[in-house]
Amino acid sequence: MHADSLSAVQCETTHGVEGEGCITCGDVAVPLRVLKVDQDRGLALCEDERGRHETVEIALIAPVEQGQSVLVHAGTAIAGLPAEAFAPEGAQR
Amino acid sequence: MKYVDEFRDPELGRALSGEILGLVEPGHHYKLMEVCGGHTHSIYKFGIDDLLPENVELVHGPGCPVCVIPMGRVDDGIALAHQPGVIFTCFGDMLRIPGSNGSLLDAKAEGADIRMVYSPLDALRIAKENPDRDVVFFAIGFETTAPSTALTLKRAKAEGVTNFFCMCNHVTIVPPLRALLDSPDLRLDGFIGPGHVSTVVGARPFEFIPADYGKPIVVAGFEPLDVLQAVHQILKQLAEGRCEVENQYTRVVPYEGNLRALEVMSEVFELRPHFEWRGLGFISHSGLKLSDAYAELDAELRWDVPGIRVADPKACQCGEVLKGVIKPFECKVFGTACTPERPIGTCMVSSEGACAAYYNYGRFAREREVV
Numbered sequence: 001m002h003a004d005s006l007s008a009v010q011c012e013t014t015h016g017v018e019g020e021g022c023i024t025c026g027d028v029a030v031p032l033r034v035l036k037v038d039q040d041r042g043l044a045l046c047e048d049e050r051g052r053h054e055t056v057e058i059a060l061i062a063p064v065e066q067g068q069s070v071l072v073h074a075g076t077a078i079a080g081l082p083a084e085a086f087a088p089e090g091a092q093r
Numbered sequence: 094m095k096y097v098d099e100f101r102d103p104e105l106g107r108a109l110s111g112e113i114l115g116l117v118e119p120g121h122h123y124k125l126m127e128v129c130g131g132h133t134h135s136i137y138k139f140g141i142d143d144l145l146p147e148n149v150e151l152v153h154g155p156g157c158p159v160c161v162i163p164m165g166r167v168d169d170g171i172a173l174a175h176q177p178g179v180i181f182t183c184f185g186d187m188l189r190i191p192g193s194n195g196s197l198l199d200a201k202a203e204g205a206d207i208r209m210v211y212s213p214l215d216a217l218r219i220a221k222e223n224p225d226r227d228v229v230f231f232a233i234g235f236e237t238t239a240p241s242t243a244l245t246l247k248r249a250k251a252e253g254v255t256n257f258f259c260m261c262n263h264v265t266i267v268p269p270l271r272a273l274l275d276s277p278d279l280r281l282d283g284f285i286g287p288g289h290v291s292t293v294v295g296a297r298p299f300e301f302i303p304a305d306y307g308k309p310i311v312v313a314g315f316e317p318l319d320v321l322q323a324v325h326q327i328l329k330q331l332a333e334g335r336c337e338v339e340n341q342y343t344r345v346v347p348y349e350g351n352l353r354a355l356e357v358m359s360e361v362f363e364l365r366p367h368f369e370w371r372g373l374g375f376i377s378h379s380g381l382k383l384s385d386a387y388a389e390l391d392a393e394l395r396w397d398v399p400g401i402r403v404a405d406p407k408a409c410q411c412g413e414v415l416k417g418v419i420k421p422f423e424c425k426v427f428g429t430a431c432t433p434e435r436p437i438g439t440c441m442v443s444s445e446g447a448c449a450a451y452y453n454y455g456r457f458a459r460e461r462e463v464v
Contacts, residue, residue, distance in 0.1 A: 029292070055214065057214060057245075059244055060244070079351070081344075
């Protein structure tokens with residue numbers, strides 16, 4: 001993928017302002033699914049369970065693959081998760 | 094969602110609650126500290142304390158990084174935000190923390206260019222979009238957040254961004270735990286260890302708690318059954334006369350932590366000789382600053398900051414709350430002069446703060462049914 005396509009993505013998520021606590025300040029992380037990976041720049045475009053997109057640093061857990069689930073805190077993936085850990089809203093559980 | 098639904102199963106919760114009841118010794122009062130603000134939030138959101146026997150008390154620890162920021166650091170941040178040409182960026186919860194003369198939100202109202210970001214990467218993006226302005230990122234958080242700041246600083250340096258600076262307020266988890274354990278006014282039986290901090294540092298750094306202080310610690314996740322299981326594991330250790338580090342959150346926390354994260358942190362940061370914590374005072378080697386290799390990105394070297402120590406308001410008892418000596422509702426100003434809308438203390442500001450959790454979930458007094 002083109003290197004600039006990830007940097008153009010704005011952080012669309014509103015985690016932390018929906019009454020679930022502040023993910024950036026607290027010891028809280030959220031599972032996201034990887035949509036696209038830019039291994040060279042150490043970034044991945046991810047989506048949360050509501051389909052909102054966020055660009056995430058992946059250097060700490062690289063290599064990351066498309067479709068993988070990752071645990072993200074303050075814009076950085078801090079751990080990989082089993083693939084079945086993530087399910088979009090409304091999906092079969 | 095997988096790994097969420099099964100950790101919120103009411104049947105399992107009730108069964109675990111029953112097992113916990115069988116582990117406690119009647120007449121003994123158990124005090125367990127949940128270190129992390131995220132756990133405090135879960136406990137009150139899900140009513141976990143109502144599932145525990147009356148003689149098991151959960152005490153809230155200093156694990157909310159916003160809550161432990163002293164007023165002087167807020168004042169320093171505001172001073173930086175007022176520097177000509179500066180765009181000051183920080184996480185949302187920081188905006189309303191009271192300094193000695195108002196908050197960052199007040200400074201924004203007075204004209205300072207202060208912007209909320211969700212990650213350090215967002216702050217770097219603002220710097221790239223505004224090459225004629227200096228962008229300061231107010232970095233805060235424990236080891237969960239510090240790698241994120243470190244990676245962003247590495248990225249800024251590698252990409253030659255010269256208008257991005259960091260005011261570093263990152264803190265480390267072990268020194269305050271040691272300070273609490275050394276505190277004479279607090280008797281604890283065990284700890285629920287921080288889940289996502291441990292994703293980075295691992296469970297190994299907590300080995301001093303059983304080794305030096307003879308107390309069990311169980312690193313735990315944030316779903317209700319995670320917390321209940323951690324309480325069960327701690328009480329089981331106590332019942333069996335053991336004290337160990339146990340990892341309940343194995344689905345995310347490796348015992349050794351994330352070695353890459355630790356590596357990047359040691360490259361970008363170094364320990365400060367001491368750092369002030371709200372309510373706990375100065376604690377040696379508990380705060381991080383930028384290493385010499387990253388000195389050109391250090392906002393505290395780029396500008397003069399006042400660096401004055403400011404005493405907390407007399408009415409505020411955040412210190413005692415952070416140490417677990419009193420419950421939030423025992424504070425003189427809780428829910429009256431100090432509310433989330435008009436906070437006096439930091440614990441009422443942050444959504445991870447113990448006072449905010451008590452206030453938001455209606456825990457104005459300890460009224461429980463006997464289990």
